[in-house]
Amino acid sequence: MSNTDFALAVEDLTVSFDGFKAIDDLTLYIDRNELRVIIGPNGAGKTTLLDLICGKTRASAGSIKFKNTELTRMAEHKRVRLGIGRKFQTPSIYENLSVFQNLEVSFPKGRSVFGALAFKCDDEVKAKVQAIASEIGLADRLDTEAGLLSHGQKQWLEIGMLLMQEPELLMLDEPIAGMSARERELTADLLKRICQNRAVIVIEHDMAFVKQIAHKVTVMHQGKILAEGPMEKVQADPKVIDVYLGH
Amino acid sequence: MNFIKASVQRYQLGSLLLLVLLLAVVLPLSLDIFRLNLVGKYLTYAFVAVGLVMVWGYGGVLSLGQGVFFGIGGYAMAMFLKLEASDPITTKIQSTPGIPDFMDWNQITELPALWLPFKSLPLSLALVVLAPMALAWLVSFAMFKRRVGGVYFAIITQAVALICTVLIIGQQGYTGGVNGMTDLKTLLGWDTRTDSAKYVLYYVCVGLLVLSILLCRWVQTSKLGTLLLAMRDKEDRVRFSGYDVSNFKVFTFCLAAGLSGIGGAMFALQVGFMSPSFVGIVPSIEMVIFCAVGGRMSLVGAVYGALLVNAGKTLFSESFPDLWLFLMAALFIGVTMAFPMGLAGVWEEKIRPWWKSRRQALREAAVKPPATPAPIAPAATPPEPTLTEPTLPDGVGSQRA
Ligand SMILES: Nc1ncnc2c1ncn2[C@@H]1O[C@H](COP(=O)(O)OP(=O)(O)OP(=O)(O)O)[C@@H](O)[C@H]1O
Ligand SMILES: [Mg+2]
Numbered sequence: 001m002s003n004t005d006f007a008l009a010v011e012d013l014t015v016s017f018d019g020f021k022a023i024d025d026l027t028l029y030i031d032r033n034e035l036r037v038i039i040g041p042n043g044a045g046k047t048t049l050l051d052l053i054c055g056k057t058r059a060s061a062g063s064i065k066f067k068n069t070e071l072t073r074m075a076e077h078k079r080v081r082l083g084i085g086r087k088f089q090t091p092s093i094y095e096n097l098s099v100f101q102n103l104e105v106s107f108p109k110g111r112s113v114f115g116a117l118a119f120k121c122d123d124e125v126k127a128k129v130q131a132i133a134s135e136i137g138l139a140d141r142l143d144t145e146a147g148l149l150s151h152g153q154k155q156w157l158e159i160g161m162l163l164m165q166e167p168e169l170l171m172l173d174e175p176i177a178g179m180s181a182r183e184r185e186l187t188a189d190l191l192k193r194i195c196q197n198r199a200v201i202v203i204e205h206d207m208a209f210v211k212q213i214a215h216k217v218t219v220m221h222q223g224k225i226l227a228e229g230p231m232e233k234v235q236a237d238p239k240v241i242d243v244y245l246g247h
Numbered sequence: 248m249n250f251i252k253a254s255v256q257r258y259q260l261g262s263l264l265l266l267v268l269l270l271a272v273v274l275p276l277s278l279d280i281f282r283l284n285l286v287g288k289y290l291t292y293a294f295v296a297v298g299l300v301m302v303w304g305y306g307g308v309l310s311l312g313q314g315v316f317f318g319i320g321g322y323a324m325a326m327f328l329k330l331e332a333s334d335p336i337t338t339k340i341q342s343t344p345g346i347p348d349f350m351d352w353n354q355i356t357e358l359p360a361l362w363l364p365f366k367s368l369p370l371s372l373a374l375v376v377l378a379p380m381a382l383a384w385l386v387s388f389a390m391f392k393r394r395v396g397g398v399y400f401a402i403i404t405q406a407v408a409l410i411c412t413v414l415i416i417g418q419q420g421y422t423g424g425v426n427g428m429t430d431l432k433t434l435l436g437w438d439t440r441t442d443s444a445k446y447v448l449y450y451v452c453v454g455l456l457v458l459s460i461l462l463c464r465w466v467q468t469s470k471l472g473t474l475l476l477a478m479r480d481k482e483d484r485v486r487f488s489g490y491d492v493s494n495f496k497v498f499t500f501c502l503a504a505g506l507s508g509i510g511g512a513m514f515a516l517q518v519g520f521m522s523p524s525f526v527g528i529v530p531s532i533e534m535v536i537f538c539a540v541g542g543r544m545s546l547v548g549a550v551y552g553a554l555l556v557n558a559g560k561t562l563f564s565e566s567f568p569d570l571w572l573f574l575m576a577a578l579f580i581g582v583t584m585a586f587p588m589g590l591a592g593v594w595e596e597k598i599r600p601w602w603k604s605r606r607q608a609l610r611e612a613a614v615k616p617p618a619t620p621a622p623i624a625p626a627a628t629p630p631e632p633t634l635t636e637p638t639l640p641d642g643v644g645s646q647r648a
Contacts, residue, residue, distance in 0.1 A: 054487055080489035092484040094477040105477055106488050110470050113498045119470035158484075165489065 004068065007032045007169055007199040008053070013062035015052060022048045024223035025062070030169070035195040037202045037210045040220035041243065046203045047089055049220070050171050054086040055079050066169060081111070085167030089174050089203075091154035095147030099138055099157060102146050103129045106161040128164065135193070136160040137186060152176075152183040156190070163194060170194065171201045176209055188212045258464045262547045263457065270453045280442045287449040287517045289557040290456055292317075294510025296538040296549035297456070298503025301463055303535070304543035305472065306499040307479035308396060312404030313507050313534050315411045316379035318526030320508025322415075322422070323378055325521035326362060327371035328431035328439075329423075347428070353420030361421060368435060375512040376505045382407075383504030384497060391493035391500075405528055412527040427522025431515065439516055452513045459506050460546045466502065467546075471495065536579045542591025551590055 008030040051057040055076035110119030136156040335345040541552020
């Protein structure tokens, strides 16, 4: 397949679990510096799509290219090192470590065994942790054990751990699940800030939130793309109203 | 001064210092050489238990085959000692003088190629560490790259232990079979069976154990240690943060194997023989019990665990040999159910808080009466000694643990 200017080019992607096609011949392009929101009813295959991109699930067919590098056969950690960060649907942080340690461990240096042994938490790392912590609003909680944070703060922490790695493609699976109205607003602001200089894919159910942040919306249904475009256009699409908004 | 204080705290040197005090001063002064040699033997198992703290406690991977690495280290040392004990003069009645007696009994007429490296002490010492690590690398690389973990990994390590015992017992001519390697006498001409040699070997053993603990402590406090804890909690998060998770597991497994090998070598030196009964499934599980009893998150705890369980074993198996196995099983189940963090956990969670609250109460009681009179100078000095004094009973208590 030819090279493109897209940050991410997913073409003819298919994955089947025992014959059930969770992603079915799906094609999707994400621009550099774009914030894309993917919506769709439960079981549409949104999480599975992210799994395929980050390597948690192997594709049955098709191609995934990140900055024109084919990903489908690449090991997970190598995809991360290329610049792909992914937040899981349920906040996935190290509960027993402090907020500081959670961020420190995510710093993209000392990733080999001996690199990790020799790794020093120097001023550069500390400054970075401090900067990210204030970005995600946890600057005064650095010494707190991460397990003690509220659900919303855990979501932020995981986003912060990804930001430590300066990913060029950031994929967030339901980042505002379990957040209060105030926390949602803060998260919307955060997303608007962090989508500068990188592509962001957000999976979300909350329409009000989607309207607030999206550049472009993709609607998925049964492993396929049903509609794509600005929020107003998608919302007016009769197919979408049929399967999703009327859902 | 501050630097020393900081590193004492960082590497938890306080508890290690107490352990050294116990092993290097208290025990040698209070035990005769026969008992001390027994303690030395128990300490060789502590190497394995310390390794298990890294693999199981920190890495979250249970291995039920650590006896294999202990055995390989032990055999590597024993093979060197056996060759030295089989010089042509002492073995002149054999049909082939100059080779170990069991080879002669098995109609082997030439030293097998496998044995050649063990003619040299430096090579043998290197193999004590490297041979277990090589096998550990082979097993763990194959398993962890395929993401085999948990129960399956434990079963595989059991299988490895079983295969090793069968091999050792089956290849009598090369290994000495069930009897193992006996009659180990001298190390470069130095008789290891004398009392003075036993003292020296005991102290070498303690020294190596302390170095091993320091090495592990350093690994724990590095980023690698943090990563191990992170992996145990959320392996996928670590993987999707750009780390090749399997490499870290392979490293800890090899580290533990190398330490176990050192333990095995010290065993062969101090006890004077090596046999397959220290390689198989049962000893491997026993070593997990030492670690569990001591506390699988505590390096120092693992040493106490090895000492205590073995002391108990010696005590009980002398009087009720049949009961010991059941008692050991009960101990294991009891400890893991009631105190999942072992003795070290009891110490951290129960005894220390209790002691602190008592100390607090004592201090408050002591502060109240002098609060009425006003002399400033005398009142200001006493708190200093009271601050240092309580740490003493504090320490004595830990030796009990
Ligand atoms: N490993 C798997 N094995 C079998 N089926 C799977 C697997 N992973 C996902 N599926 C199925 O694929 C379909 C898509 O699931 P997915 O989690 O991607 O949906 P989703 O769009 O993220 O839904 P939600 O909004 O509930 O998070 C579901 O029907 C699910 O049962
Ligand atoms: Mg989902």
